[in-house]
Amino acid sequence: MIPSVLPTYNRAPFAFQKGEGTWLIADDGRRFLDLGAGIAVNALGHAHPALVAALTDQAQALWHTSNLYQIPAQQALADKLVAHTFADTAFFTNSGTESCELAVKMARKHFHDAGQPDRTDIITFSGSFHGRSSAGIAAAGSDKMTKGFGPLLPGFVHLDFGDHDALTAAAASPTVCAILVEPVQGEGGIRPVPDQCLKGLRDLADAHGLLLIFDEVQCGVGRTGKLFAHEWSGITPDIMMVAKGIGGGFPLGAVLATERAASGMTAGTHGSTYGGNPLGCAVGNAVMDIIADPAFLAEVNRKAGLLRQKLEGLVASHPDVFEGVRGAGLMLGLKCKATNTDIVQAGYAQDILTVPAADNVIRLLPPLTITDDEIAQAIDRLDAAAATVAHHLA
Template sequence: MIPHVLPTYNRAPLAFERGEGSWAITADGTRYLDLGAGIAVNVLGHANPDLVAALTHQAGRIWHVSNLYQIPEQEKLADMLVDATFADTVFFTNSGTEAAELAIKMVRKYWDHAGDPDRTQILTFEGAFHGRSTGAIAASGADKMVKGFGPLMPGFRTLPWGDHEALRAAVSDRTAAIMIEPVQGEGGIRPLPDACLKGLREICDQTGALLVLDEVQCGMGRTGRLFAHEYAGITPDIMMVAKGIGGGFPLGAVLATEQAAAPMVAGSHGSTYGGNPLACAVGAVVMQIVADPAFLAEVNRKGALFRQKLEGLVAAHPDVFEGVRGQGLMLGLKCRAAPADLVRAAYDQHLLTVPAADMTLRLLPPLNITDEDIAEAVARLDRAAASLR
């Protein structure tokens, strides 16, 4: 018989009743050190007192009114995002998938408004993950994402990761946009070199194509900058954000320049829940904390400390690990053993990690993880690796 919860996940036999900082705790009091953070969502850890205070305060005032009315909490968060980024305008969603869907619509609407409605091709890259809507899976092009869900939304072309010649051959005056993650998450913690991101910006400038960045996983301080593209010194035309922006409360956003967003007039898009007062009250506190240069400096310091310790772990277990990749606190262990085996071995050490493609184990702790918890995490990874021998 089918479970009451649709079985689209191979769930671990674990359930958590509460959390404290970087720790998730089961009903019997067993503590698990959380290096997944809800897949890069809980950027300030579990039960963060500032976020709890923001949520409970807003919950005592008003929860939901819909976007038929002005929402001061939404306007405040939009102002913060615009002030901190390239963007001129923001649309709030409930998830990264919804943000991806709007980004695709915005690209199509842009070219229709420009008088070129047949300019619809969006170039994407192997290993990409942009969500699980029909548009987002079409953008990924991966068999595991699209098999059985056809016919797919047309207008996407998936290119090999890192193949510059294939990219140059694919780009034309019919290219509507290039869509890419500055650091692939599901694809195996694969950062795009700064030079490549600059090159994509140059191609878009030369052809008029829009540059769409998916920073759902790598954004909101995860790499040590507020957004990962800042390292390359470029700006996109459209950017998808989610996961960490709500610190655990469902929230996403599409940020855009005025030029890219101008055709999105009243009635062209909507969301019943997107940007509701509860979500935006929490998101504003997340932004206030995470966008602080001192906080981001600590993310970089902790990322360097974590990476140094992980390099030692790789050296100690060359039969299990191949290397370390990533930036800030978005780190991956390239494995020789199956990442799923490492995830299970880590459970035995009361440690939570996340598998990814390309034989990679993702390490995505809260951005405020302590130095002591980093040391403890590596010790537990060491024991997990040793158990695989």
């Protein structure tokens, strides 16, 4: 008999009733150190007082009016995002998946309105994840994402991650309009695109008149120690997908774009009932006020260096369990020799939460507010989990 909640998740056998910073408290009172942060969503941890105040104050005033009217908090958040990024304009969504849908529409509409309607193909890469909508799964293209859901939305050219020759050839096609890439793949196993490769993508897009789209749903909003991950490379995209951390736990996303890239999106071409609502934008403004502060980002970088150093030591201590550390900032992955889900499960017994990913990787995506003491506790708990797994391997 099918359960009342559609059984599309393999859930861990516990539930949480309260969150405090980097900690989640289960209904039996156990305190878990949360290195998943709701899959990079709770960028400022659980129940951050500034976010609680922003949401509570707004909830007592006004929840929803729709985009038929002016929404001052939405305008304020758009102004902040434009001021802090490459973008000239922003559209607000409820999720990364919705941001993907608009990014795809925006790129194709740009070329349609520019008199090049045959330019509809978007280049994407193996290991990518762009959400679970029809466009999102078609963009990723993997069997795991697409099997049973055909016919798939056409217009995506799938290339192997790192195949420069195939990329050069594909970009020259007269039907290609854009390149879509995650500066750091999340679901694909914490795989950063090297800075020189991001620069190469920008050069390639410019050489062929393509739009460059960055999916920073998971790697953005301070996660890598810059406000957005692509900033490390010194180049900018034409369109960027944002979500997860921007709402700090409240459903909120955005598409940021240059004026040129967004030129086709005129009145009536796109919309959202809830996107940019007063509640979401009140929280998003509070998030931006904290994370966009250079002093805050400097602390993220310091803590990221500390965590990575300690993780390298952990890998060296358990050579039969771990292979190495990868990633950037506080978006780190442990490449495993043992089965990654076994290590995640062993972590549960040590009251620590991590997130599995492809390529046999464990993702470590803690709140950006994690403390040095909590980093030390995380290493101790991961060490105990690894020792349990190593014992079973022996």
